[in-house]
Amino acid sequence: MSKKKHSEHHEEHVDESWLIPYADLLTLLLALFIILFASSQTDSKKYNSIMRSLNQAFQGGVGAFESSNLIPITTEPNMEAKKYDQPTSAQAQETEAEQQIQKEQKDLEQLKKKLDEYINENSLSAQLDTKLTEDLLMITIRDNALFSSGSANVKPEAKLLAVAISDMLAQYPNYRIEVAGHTDNVPIGTAAFETNWDLSSKRALNFMKILLENAQVGPERFRSIGYGEYHPIDTNDTAEGRAKNRRVEVSILRSIKPPQIKDVPK
Template identity: 65%
Template sequence: MNKKHKQHHEEHIDESWLIPYADLLTLLLALFIILFASSEMDSKKYNSIMRSLNSAFTGGSSFFDQPQVVPIMEDPASDLNKKLEEAKQLSEKQGAEQEQIRKETAELQELKQKLDRYIQDNQLTTQLETKLTNDMLMITIRDNALYASGSANVKPEAQKLAVTISDMLTQYPQYQIEVSGHTDNVPIRNAEFETNWDLSAKRALNFMKILLQNDKITANRFRAIGYGEFQPIDSNDTADGRAKNRRVEVSILRTIKSPNVIGADGKKQ
């Protein structure tokens, strides 16, 4: 009798522990599947998944009982289209800038040729030179071509040069113009100017005023700056070097600056 009762008891072992165990296995399986799927997602999507899991673990008794889960996937096609559109807009902007650079370079090269021809025709090669850079077309004029020593008054014979430059600039109204004065490092000694800064600023201003006598030029395109001796282009230890440092520069500024000058033929200079 006891033997039969013992066998009957063994056939009805309590297996209720299997239910939470199965739920745990199911939850772990879901977690591993999600983590595996997220291994190829970006950080934004991964964070979204983590928020969803956190909501599931803290907000209810079961992962699958949550009625509101943060979306974990984005539309791949929409994301790709957005990136393609951004790339297209960037390409169009860069293309427009490159075209503007080529156009400006062609115009400034044309102006440079006109100036170089004027310099050659008037035998001014020792007094004037032009240079096209990434930022500007610069006209450099030695101070002895424009002023007497220690003076800021433009020589009468040099005013013709200013008028010629002014006439050329009227053909290029889109550019800003900077007129800058420079000296050597020898201190100025006269009653009119206390420092080389004063002298360089006054020289730049006086030359700019002659350029602005042309009624076809608008004054808001121009600015005058005096740099004194603080931007030398040669050594101040020799007479020739000091002579080169004493100068006026008329700079026609590009509207778009490029790391490399692009010529009219599309090639980098």
């Protein structure tokens, strides 16, 4: 009878031998997660320290972990958020381009206003015209305001106009300037000029040379070109149209083309 009671009393104790491998499994899992976390960091010293701690744990029990021998891995708060808050290189370039467009637009509007005031004050509206587009600010000068018929020599009185334009251009030193000559389609065929190409090119060059007499404008900003009769702005079938086609254009060129900008009215 007593043996039976002793046997029943012994069966009441639960077998806890499974706790040992379970604890080992938890330790291994913890070690795995620590290794994975540490391997994602760029600090090799911290990684090596953790590896030494793990080696101690596997060789001599879990004493290394019980004594909190782990090396804390610190990360600056909100590092990921800050990374996305910083503008990318493309965004920075786009912002810089927008600022440059705004500056150029303001500069060219100011220059156009000064030119228009000069034209009005000197009653030159029949001979000069200004136009601001998405590419440039253009000053159009009728040929009779600058040259005698068939000649490329700038009239003495026209030099005052060239000086005034040059003084204004000197105030905006960051823009390239193109001086272009144009003619009508009537053949010239003189001893001085074989074709309208020659006449238009020489007129553009001579007017540009007067602009460059101003020491405040850099010659590296300038170029001259002759278009001859091949870029008319009016018909060549009438005397009035041919008169409009004979012209010199001084263009102040934008460095960045703004998107869908409308022409500024005169």
